[in-house]
Amino acid sequence: MTRARSLSRSLTRALPVAPAVVLLLLFLAGPIAYCAYIAFTDLQLTGQAEDSFVGFDNFRTAFGDEAFLNAVWLTLVFTVISALLGQNTLGLGLAMLMQRASKPVRTLTGAVVITAWVLPEVVAGFLLYAFFRREGTLNAILDWLRLPTQNWLFTLPILAVSFANVWRGTAFSMLVYSAALNEIPKEITEAAEVDGAGGWRRMWHITLPMIRRSIGTNLMLITLQTLSVFGLIWVMTRGGPGGKSQTLPLFMYEEAFQKSMIGYGTAVALLLLVVGSLFSVFYLRLLRTEV
Amino acid sequence: MPVRPTAARPARPALPTLLALSLAAAATLTACGSGSGSDPDTIKVSFKQSTDNSIKVMDTYLADIKKQFEKANPGKKVEFVPIKAPDSEYYTKLQQMLRSPKTAPDLVYEDTFLINSDITSGYLKPLDPYLAKWRDWKQFIDTAKEAAKGEDGKTYGIPDGTDTRGLWFSKDIFKKAGLPADWQPKTWNDVLDAARTIKQKAPDVIPLNVYTGKPVGEAATMQTFEMLLYGTTNDGNTDPLYDKSAKKWVAGSQGFKDALTFVETVYEEKLGPDVSDALDPNVMTRVRGEWLPQGKLAIALDGSWLPQDWLPGSGHEWPEWSDELGLAAMPTQNGQAPGKVSMSGGWTWSIPAKAGNPDLAFEFIKTMQTKTNAQKWYVANSGIAVRNDVAKDPSYVNAQPGIKFFTDLVASTHYRPAYPAYPKVSTAVQEAMEGVTTGDMSVEDAAKGYDEELRAAADDQVIEK
Numbered sequence: 001m002t003r004a005r006s007l008s009r010s011l012t013r014a015l016p017v018a019p020a021v022v023l024l025l026l027f028l029a030g031p032i033a034y035c036a037y038i039a040f041t042d043l044q045l046t047g048q049a050e051d052s053f054v055g056f057d058n059f060r061t062a063f064g065d066e067a068f069l070n071a072v073w074l075t076l077v078f079t080v081i082s083a084l085l086g087q088n089t090l091g092l093g094l095a096m097l098m099q100r101a102s103k104p105v106r107t108l109t110g111a112v113v114i115t116a117w118v119l120p121e122v123v124a125g126f127l128l129y130a131f132f133r134r135e136g137t138l139n140a141i142l143d144w145l146r147l148p149t150q151n152w153l154f155t156l157p158i159l160a161v162s163f164a165n166v167w168r169g170t171a172f173s174m175l176v177y178s179a180a181l182n183e184i185p186k187e188i189t190e191a192a193e194v195d196g197a198g199g200w201r202r203m204w205h206i207t208l209p210m211i212r213r214s215i216g217t218n219l220m221l222i223t224l225q226t227l228s229v230f231g232l233i234w235v236m237t238r239g240g241p242g243g244k245s246q247t248l249p250l251f252m253y254e255e256a257f258q259k260s261m262i263g264y265g266t267a268v269a270l271l272l273l274v275v276g277s278l279f280s281v282f283y284l285r286l287l288r289t290e291v
Numbered sequence: 292m293p294v295r296p297t298a299a300r301p302a303r304p305a306l307p308t309l310l311a312l313s314l315a316a317a318a319t320l321t322a323c324g325s326g327s328g329s330d331p332d333t334i335k336v337s338f339k340q341s342t343d344n345s346i347k348v349m350d351t352y353l354a355d356i357k358k359q360f361e362k363a364n365p366g367k368k369v370e371f372v373p374i375k376a377p378d379s380e381y382y383t384k385l386q387q388m389l390r391s392p393k394t395a396p397d398l399v400y401e402d403t404f405l406i407n408s409d410i411t412s413g414y415l416k417p418l419d420p421y422l423a424k425w426r427d428w429k430q431f432i433d434t435a436k437e438a439a440k441g442e443d444g445k446t447y448g449i450p451d452g453t454d455t456r457g458l459w460f461s462k463d464i465f466k467k468a469g470l471p472a473d474w475q476p477k478t479w480n481d482v483l484d485a486a487r488t489i490k491q492k493a494p495d496v497i498p499l500n501v502y503t504g505k506p507v508g509e510a511a512t513m514q515t516f517e518m519l520l521y522g523t524t525n526d527g528n529t530d531p532l533y534d535k536s537a538k539k540w541v542a543g544s545q546g547f548k549d550a551l552t553f554v555e556t557v558y559e560e561k562l563g564p565d566v567s568d569a570l571d572p573n574v575m576t577r578v579r580g581e582w583l584p585q586g587k588l589a590i591a592l593d594g595s596w597l598p599q600d601w602l603p604g605s606g607h608e609w610p611e612w613s614d615e616l617g618l619a620a621m622p623t624q625n626g627q628a629p630g631k632v633s634m635s636g637g638w639t640w641s642i643p644a645k646a647g648n649p650d651l652a653f654e655f656i657k658t659m660q661t662k663t664n665a666q667k668w669y670v671a672n673s674g675i676a677v678r679n680d681v682a683k684d685p686s687y688v689n690a691q692p693g694i695k696f697f698t699d700l701v702a703s704t705h706y707r708p709a710y711p712a713y714p715k716v717s718t719a720v721q722e723a724m725e726g727v728t729t730g731d732m733s734v735e736d737a738a739k740g741y742d743e744e745l746r747a748a749a750d751d752q753v754i755e756k
Binding site: 260 | 386405409505566570572714
């Protein structure tokens, strides 16, 4: 095959992909690059005739802004409680229990958990708003048990929204872990059982190491999902009261669209992207070792 | 089964077609909604649609105008682009649409609260050339004309009414608490004392509602805070928020702290709704849809437009409201002249700078603002007339109870300093209010926080008083 022919051939082969690449550049890379540029300007939605380049001003403002630091802290709390502790462990637990459960129990649990996952974010938000509000279901139950009631969205907003996110997101982790657990060959577990390893030991020394990759993937995916949760919190608390549940996406929305500071809001979005990448790098390293 | 490389062969002749199709698709996608001016015979009108599905006041009114307009201008069409969102999100959506000629409608409904900000951004078209040729413009009252004027002295919107604010109270609860049915408080303390009495004598109702905090947005700033703040001045004329002569925002004033103290008192002494209810974004709907009609709230500091929700056909009919509720003007802090305070705002119809059919859009405004149509609108949305000929018309004055009371307040009303920094200043006010409402901040700290935010929002154009 001559060089010219091979070139024309690879060109012909690239041709079908070209429209997709053009579209990607146009609709994905374009806006992202534009956003990155805006983060270095003082662009406003309204109240300004012309915007100008301001360098790192927006980032300096962010790190000097108490509300921003508060949002960073709350984002970490929200992510750790709802993704790392909640969804991850609960998903794993459910997947393990379902391995042993009878078929009807398995189907029923699966259906319930997955319903929460399939519901649109806003609907889930309203459901949990109704659950946690002062006249809500949770308080009705507590009242029936003669326990003290309170407006959870007001007294413990970040915990309430974290719980909501666990409720909604557990299904995803459960599916990932169920798939992983099914992959473990039965002989290995049986051999360990014959060797006299108890349940906890089997989990610690066999199951967990064998699904380590799935744990990593799951953690990475749910962390990234959780970092960007907006609708759920917006519907339940709007970030309040007094910013007590204002995570980074809500803070960004407020700055960009309610205070019209598009430039500043975009800078915050970029910082959120950085937080996400840091988490990703951490998980990727975790996955690479010991393989 | 592995796919044989030759399998792709038959598709080869189709490739150029495929590519052409994809590019065509990309082109259509990028050009979607190609300009409001694409059709010179159609005008696109954007307005704020109520988030409450049962309330169709605006929709009904506009449908009627559309019919009249299309009949009077054969061949021309009106297309509505309603935006169904709460206030703060409506502004955002609108501003995004105004940025590009592809999405800008021909006519938009603008809150006077943001109009200067949008004028500065170059989103709106000056209407002076049209106004010079429009006879009805002379009928509009001067204060209303000011509301839509830019800092360049040009006019950018036609006001479709204004509003005033005052105290609504339940005569029934007042009777139970032994308070007079013709209650007219003279000072802030009179208001608080009445609330304290109600708390004692009728413990199952909310004595007094004042909006507060970020969840209700501008309502907290205007219906509560400014109604207090503008009552702290000595002469009733100086603007306690913005110094017009110095062109600077006012920081560190005693009046600001006093107004915050009032809010703190209401929530600290539990004279208001439960704090968690007060900071619920839906509290405004509850006040007019639930608390007032069901007799759960004794006094509400609120706007003149409340009855629009209670009119027949509005979805929450409550025709008895005029017998069951009393009206009182909000007093100044210590009863100093002029004795009462009100704030006014309102909305205007404006033509975007990037509109495709501005001339036709102005024709539509003219149809909306004939005397008959304007009057119909004031009555339908419980607005206060900004046209002299309507204000004098007895059929308007007697159309609804309350119209006279709120129209009379226009004499002692104030307009907000709606300069470009105002929306940010307003958010800073709400943050300070929220701080004292939850008890997280002392009045001193909240006021200090406001001063800092103010400096940032106003680019240091601040004066200490």
